[in-house]
Amino acid sequence: MSKEPVAVVGVGQTKHVAARRDVSIAGLVREAARRALDDAELTWADIDAVVIGKAPDFFEGVMMPELYLADALGAVGKPMLRVHTAGSVGGSTALVAANLVASRVHGTVLTLAFEKQSESNAMWGLSLPIPFQQPLLAGAGGFFAPHVRAYMRRSGAPETIGALVAYKDRRNALKNPYAHLHEQDITLDKVMASPMLWDPIRYSETCPSSDGACAMILTDRAGAARAPRPPAWMLGGAMRSEPTLFAGKDFVSPQAGQDCAADVYRQAGITDPRREIDGAEIYVPFSWYEPMWLENLGFAGEGEGWKLTEAGVTELDGDLPVNMSGGVLSTNPIGASGMIRFAEAALQVRGQAGEHQVDGARRVLGHAYGGGSQFFSMWLVGAEPPES
């Protein structure tokens, strides 16, 4: 007897915005969960367990908020798990939930991730001073900018690549009603003229701070057979972690990311990701991470990722569309950002992605990373169930 196949039969998101002052944290998560249930045509009673994830508790100022959210998520009397693996948490949360189904512990699981960034200030939440420890101070952008510069130097990529990514993702977001940023009048010139924040990362090449939640209903074969809409099938999923800092660490293309992708491809029987995968939702919080991750994920050779971006391969109508939803560059409720990648991948293979649907998407990758480019979680979903 092999693992139980896992299917995504429901996806729900909030409209991501800078500040959802009209709802509490509980109201925010319930909205996404309710939409996922509606999509699956299920009720709270159909859910066996709840797996919730978010980034650091300091981002809202609530310690272990799942305790307070048990009621809002219909979890009373049920098992409830809370995952926290830094920025990769949205993906990790979905994978922990998937294991509950794959192991046949539960039949149908609600998984959800959220962040209500307007409750606090993420940059300073990341910068609490601790004696004898290096403070981050400038937030995530200051941490990642040197690694982008290292990539540019190593690959010889033209300086314009980052702007191309941002211009593409912000235009894709216009086709996604749930995306935070809807910049109707975006132009490439405007991106390139935007203020420099952390050289070489410009304001328009940076993710926003968002309030939002994303939920999915994961279920077994029997659940998938009852689903009103086509399910997305999990073909492979993996997490990998490596230390923050160590001699020889490659911040541009971390080994943990390569290993994680290799594990997912092995599970899914993928030998040539560039040809066999129809699209990817990749965690790109700063524009340059698109070409960097294209290489890390095996879609391009070392130093070649930027050429895919430059040639338009990653555009919505390109050969390998990336971040069809607008990506993290257009929507970033931090703890939910990974799950949005996983959920958008599922929407694509279900044919439910609306205006940003890629025609004929059969296999799509969802990717998340976090910490100091050290925590990775990924899954590959398909329109067909895995071969047993």
Add this chain to the structure above:
Amino acid sequence: MTSAPGDREIAVVAFAQTVHRRTSDESSEVEMLMPVLHEVLDRTGMKTADIDFTCSGSSDYLAGRAFSFTLALDGVGAWPPLSESHVEMDGAWALYEAWTKLLTGDADTALVYAYGKSSPGSVRDVLTRQLDPYYVAPLWPDAVALAALQAQALIDAGDTDEPALAAVAARNREAATANPHAQLKGPVPQGDHLVRPLRTGDCPPIGDGAAAVILAAGDRARDLCARPAWIRGIDHRIEAHGLGVRDLTDSPSTRLAAERAGAFERPVDTAELHAPFTAQEIVLRKALRLDDGVVVNPSGGALAANPIMAAGLIRIGEAAARIHRGASDRALAHATSGPCLQQNLVAVLEGEPR
């Protein structure tokens, strides 16, 4: 792989913990955790590279910084990269996640660890940040005050009285005299009321500590441990957050988790209960239908050492260790989280017949 997902046998094969202390100023969390990780690996003869999956439990709010678990991961030695996860929960739930991972057949061994330092801050105040942020947390009701509400409800219901609570405290701390890791042991005065009806003796010691467990599946477990503590069942349930809608004299989530874990199928000989406050042991004994024939908290329980985020995992470790050394054949371990036993986990562990 020794058996198929869903019916894999999974056991606790090793357990280690710190000597729990009021303060550990001289060491960071990583430094506190490292010896425990080495000890638990040494017990099985394994190295980090032999572990298929790693999962931990800890809290940023105790550490006072975001992503605090990343520093602990450095201590594990996550190179080459590990298959690894983390829950912002007591380590007992990290063990649960690892158990599901092993059930899928994707891993045969797992390292589970948890740690918490309560000493740097006022843990009574810190825990108020767990409460409903709109209606309850602004009032800063602290953990002892909430536990006192529960104790008073229990007294009002006729389920206990102050002398009975004192007896719970005395028995746990007497048992702890045999536990070299315990922080508060032997005769301890009940003291004055801290928050009526709870006296200082009814409350757990505040302290720092860490614990680690290794899980293994099937024959791998038999290779690593002379008498594995097989997890016959494990389940966890959460209750409503609002204290006003709960019956604080009962723990339906514990009872349901115990049912799902198979605890009531046959009597257990030992129970390790995560009851930081004396009155909570009374609630749990009732929910779990433990009679006087069951050895409860031979370690001294959380009343003898309560390193937050690790204390639940320690209950599983202590129960497993008794099976390892032949002092128990079938043991129940319980972990709790949240105010007044809001969330509860029950595991049933067994040793093979001797």
